[in-house]
Amino acid sequence: MLLCWLLFIPFVGGALCWLVGRGNSEGAAPRWIAFATMALVFIPALWLWATGDFSLAGLGGHTPHWQREISVPWIPAFGIDFHLAIDGLSVIMVLLASLLGMLAVACSWSQVRERVGTFHMNLMWTLGGVIGIFLAIDLFLYFFFWELMLIPMYFLIALWGHGEFDRSSHVRAAVKFFIYTQASGLLMLASIIGVVFVHYAQTGTLTFDYNALLNTQLGGAFGMVLMLGFFVAFAVKLPAVPFHGWLADAQANSPSSGAVDLSGILVKTAAYGFLRLALPLFPESSAAFAPIAMALGVISIYYGAVMAFAQTDMKRLISYSSISHMGFVLVGLYAGTLLSLQGVMIQVVASAVSTAALFILAGQLYERMGTRDMRQLGGLFGRLGALPGFALIFVVASLGMPATANFVGEFLILFGAFGAWPWVVVIASGGMILAAVYALYLMHRVYWGTPSGEDTIARMSAREYTIMMTLVVVTLIVGLFPQTVLSVSQTTMTEVSHWFATGLAASSAS
């Protein structure tokens, strides 16, 4: 029941926002409803996190351990169920999604002023789709939500985005985003159907159930092709070079809260997809593919960092930095040891928080200065109250300073991968230097330098202050006490790394 609650609350809340906002397009009621909706997801998820038993009881075999499960037949002709389940990994992701959801509502409070009800409906439905992805363990249902979240996100960018260059550039960005993700999604659908039919051929039962499909033997060239279908879909969403073309456009053109959603949550569904589907379903093919995936990861790290350095638009800089972060995630995923996968978990949380924070700050700055062009900014330190201070915190978080969550994530990933892939780790570490370069460059161009005036521009409001404070606290908690996250995800990660190790053995034997 609780799982249905988590899933349906955002959809119901979104519809309510629309209903309330229909008559009065500028009222604040939809904002409160949306905020309450996310809180209603956040609190039960927090409760699950606090009371769940995430110990390693009875590990082994090829069946995952779920905290809770619910399954209702949906399309019996294909063996498709409405099957939700939750484990440590999903709890963390749901928590993250609802937390950032609340912040997205809060940060759009003064930025979105027209069609407020519809805006929040789209926001809530995007988040509902994302939470659906984290809970669904029927592959058809998973794909259903995977595509479902795109539609409201498309509208968020197309209708509320601010055109970066001209009046319709946000529409183009929205279309680009949609096509990239949808086309790669279809590739995944074909792969899903392929896996299902292979399973059907092997066992005689037609099912889309994750637990059952895990037992499918998917080796050889055919398994590799199917695995690539999943890989491309997730690599587009992550995004990893060379599938990154949509991200910067989409984020630069979307409203701040949309950008928070995109980088904070939507993009993280890809990392989740790797952990939940690509690696466990295809351990052998994944192991065989690991060198290429790692190479793409390292390229992403460098490419993202170099591109970030070349940007003049603050939002574009941040989104390229997120590509760089995701490069580390890719390296960690395909190293496949328990340590590196745990690092991936932390890195996902850390990057979500720090990138979201930087986007929110960019949005707040834009509200005050009317531009995000770094060439026109400068010398803002001391003129904006606490804002530059917060910016400094998240900039150093983004470059992986100890005490922040990002440091733990990157450290664990590199440490975990070093055993099997020492050279990859050595090269990837170099990327951290570039991270320092672009992060400090951002700081320097925007906040230091010669001020263009002496007067104080509007200080942060209490609302803005609370948003940033929350994010700082999360970063520090995860950075200083990573065990809060690690112990929850441990079971899942142990299973995944165990399967991956089996696959590695199988692929090196053949």
Place this chain on the structure above:
Amino acid sequence: MNDTWNQLVAVLPPIFVCLAVIVVMAAIAYKRSHASAAGITMVGLNLALVSLLAVLTVTPIQVTPLFVIDDYAVFFWAVILVAALATCTYAGAYFKGLDDNREEFYLLVASSVLGAMALVASRHFASLFMGLELLSVPLYGMIAYTYRERQSLEAGFKYMVLSGAASSFLLFGMALLYAASGHLDYEGLAAAAQLGGAGHAWVLMGLGMILVALTFKLSLVPFHVWTPDVYEGAPAPVSTFLATVSKTAVFALLMRFFFLSPVAQDGWLLTLLGVIAFLSMFAGNLLALRQTNIKRLLGYSSIAHIGYLLTAIVAGIPLSIEATGVYLATYVGTTLGAFGVVSLVSSPFAGRDAAHMDHYRGLYWKRPVLAVSMAIMMLSLAGIPLTMGFIGKFYILSVAVAAGLWWLVAGIIIGSGIGLFYYLRVMALLFMERPTDAREPSAAGFGQTAGTVVIWLLAAVTIIVGIYPTWLIDIVGASSIAGIG
């Protein structure tokens, strides 16, 4: 009861449609009235729809050597009748503004429906040809119905000439098959053609000619060139009819033909069909990209959709029949909605249809129901989850994967990716700012209200089937072709 009685029950729906034709004709002779002509036709079509329930009690049954009425035929009859009803509803609003004789239109629609029904139930080349001509000939009149518009007349002529050419191909193909086998019914043909290998070349050639005719009707590559012009020129309700009823009937026939006569299970021929499907997906989607006229755009997109659907025939596995049923039902529902919006925005008739994209910019602020429905239809055509278009696409992908047709899988994926671009363009347009000089659609009148209700219903069905497709799958799953279990 005896056999004759059962056969009579089985043909009850066509009889009702025939009655509608006759009564409308008599009514026109007595007194011209747009409302009563439309009303009588609708009553006839509705009676036919209801009588399908009675037909289900006697299926499968063979009626004369020409027709077989099985659950498969009944299912497609239902699809055709629903599409025809929607067409008539749109026409009611659309022709209100026509300053000419409006009543004969319904006569033509009902006759054409009759042809489509004959086609779906045919098991013999005689009924095939009769049905196809009965379907097409009234269409010439319908397409050119607003003949004072140059475009409409031109489209009518174009369709007539090409369709006539296609019919002659069909006849020649039939003649060749008859010469090679001595049979005109599909099953007998198959049995005879398998016996000796000597006439194989003639059989192949005959089949090829028949395929030419049918692919013309389905507007598949390379016989697709007429589609956009005719769709654009025809009055919007007629384009609706053309894109739904005509395609459904011909495709249902093609499916039955391929499954009943194993002579068509020729590897060479199937590969050719696969190539046609592949090219149609690409040509349709690529050509649609640069259109600014929604009717042309939908015309090209229909080429691509039939291309996807052809995959089911190429695969030739038992799941194909179910996939065809589901895909056609979802495609028809969606197309009815999309063309319905175009019809209503262009209603009442006032010269050229409001089919240019500019008319749809910011439609949401004027006609929110229409705009939201249109957005749903676009998503459904693009095959996004939560809409029934996705269920159709899922089926087609399943069939293609199960049959191991990887190149067609690739075609479907790439085609859909391209397709997204123009569907989204239309969708985004609907919610933009409304230009001040746009032609404002009139929302007044009973016809408009009725049309809006139909579109709203279609949108609701699109979403409901998208979320809970099981009932559609059950219905289609029960609609098997008689003779192959």
